[in-house]
Amino acid sequence: MAVYLDHAATTPMLPAVIAAYTEALSVVGNPSSIHSQGQQAKRMLEEARERIAASLGADPVEVTLTSGGTEAINLGVKGLFWSRGPRKRILVSRAEHHATIDSVEWLEAHEGAVLDWVPVDSEGRIDLAYIAGALDDDVALVTALWANNEVGTLQPVEQLVALAAGHGVPVHCDAVAAYGQVPVSLGGLAALSISAHKIGGPVGIGALVISRAATVTPLIHGGNQQRARSGTQDAAGAVAFGVAASLIAPPDSALRDRLIAGVLNAVPDAVLRGDPVHRLPGNAHFTFPGCEGDSLLFLLDAAGFSVSTGSACQAGVPEASHVLLAMGVPEQDARGALRFTLGHGTTAADVDALVAALPAAVERARAAGYADRVPVRSFPAGPA
């Protein structure tokens, strides 16, 4: 069995979640039906919503369940933008998740949004001074990560909210990566996006937590089952999400630190990316000079470790991470990125095994070089 160090991609479903989920799946009833069976489903759904809300310091009515993090972010960003018309400006950094970047760029292309790109520092932290200078009455919204999903850097959400409040500008926060790792709460945010499968729940359900004080224009129209979303509600998914929310157990940062120290010791020229201290407890992200991240990923996969380059594949082609590029990392260095993310079930033995396997993988990946390396066309003699 492979050692799973890609919890940021998705974390295994907790046994208690699977039990609750499968039991709930056998319950018949649309939560919107008036009859008793419908009411039974509705009760399951609302108890789950209460659990999710409780994990975020929010009221149940503030929790709009969605199909996942991406829909939540789309709803948060586009819904706030539309409700804030005629204001057109959006403050957003280039180190956001693609769900955010592609949403704001869509708004720019189709809805006249004016994007005001917020710089990030070399650790991936948004520039509060820039935001302070850029905030004005014509800003529709600010959107930011709670913690960067690739390099793990925690963002100054509280200060951001305070700054925006001074101008009455709503803030959407993408907490998909942070939820379950660090305490996350709605606080003064207008909207907050989360996803169940990052905390041991199922794929296919997430939520946009929308403050009572905020208005978002819906993306999906129909039966008005929820405050900002139409569509039959997934009671079983919500139950599973609710159980996972009630069982949140952040990863042990000591294990992360063991991994970071081990990697830097085993591969001395590896570079830790993101804030070394103020980072997600389950995230360790490096660049390995001279290596292509996907070569390392391949070699570690063959050696029994599931890891990630951290960045999304653009149309199947591995691309240098836009997050690292936004942090000012040169493209060549960015190509050598590898992200290890720990979660429930990760052991010290797993970490040590990875650290032991890494030097050989790095040596081979270095020999393979970067993807644009000029072939030397010299091959070892002898038949294969």
Next chain:
Amino acid sequence: MSGGVDSAVAAARAVDAGHEVVGVHLALSRTPGTLRTGARGCCTIEDSMDAQRAANIIGIPYFVWDFSERFRLDVVDDFIAEYSAGRTPNPCMRCNERIKFAALLEKALALGFDAVATGHYASIELDEHGNRELHRASAWAKDQSYVLGVLTTEQLAHSMFPLGATPSKAEVRAEAAARGFSVANKPDSHDICFIPDGDTRGWLADKVGASPGAILDRSGATIGEHEGALAFTVGQRKGLNVGFPTDDGKPRFVLEIRPKTNEVVVGPREALEVGLIAGSSFSWTGLDPYGSGIVDAPADAFECDVQIRAHADPVPATAQVSTSSTGERELVIKPVDPLNGVAPGQTAVLYVGTRVLGQCTIDRTVSAVPVPVPAA
């Protein structure tokens, strides 16, 4: 694994033969299309997904490796540069030479693999001393040894062609169906993969620009106008628009492309007939004929067959490595009967029987017989 039926079956056969196999799809473009269109092209997201499905069914790991930058530099830019120099390149050959059996093979070897296996129809055989030889596939109709003629002995040592002994493509499709591959009936891709609509002329005009220029006869007289010289190929007859019938009532063919002056020279078919082909960029696939009993003395000519296009018939010829008037070592090939429509830039592949000896990129040709030029 391109996503086609051949590479899928080749991968499965490599597994059956006991090898530890990983499926690799080459990302050759940074902006691949989403859907395959008809039978043309390849390399779309849909093709990548087809390849992954086949790998999943075989039960092997699957990865996409990015060679888009190398492909752009070594194949696409080379293609443009060759056309810009008035030559007719073969991009599939360049891809085999520089990408599949160079960039990919080197990366694979560095990562711990022993060989690259592809779905090409060609066979690797051993001579009595155990030396590797590249041979035509059993099914000559599908034989692709021509585009592999550019492989060197060293590259051949790390290559596998599991489809080489298959009697027909139909058999490969039947095997794919029996193995449950969704691509069993997928149309073959043809044409140039980075020009998915097949319009090479339009594509080149878009990349390097096209401006009208003169069509000349062999005396230098202007007899027509073209929309851009680069997209013409030596031997081409269609699309000249020089009027018909011509003075002598015979059709005109492209004899020469002069990119610097944007001129195309045309003439009668006889003027296309070539009696000598030479190129300084040559290589041997397997043992050098001078060291393997085919030729005795180092400077002797040897008998062989020459093939100048992927789907051309091989014709008898003699070949010899000699020193050109400029002091360059070049491979000189003399077809026994004159060859028609040979363009600089094309690759001449030499065979002895079914065995691929080697190849050269054609630098120059010499007419078989002087064809009198009518007075201007």
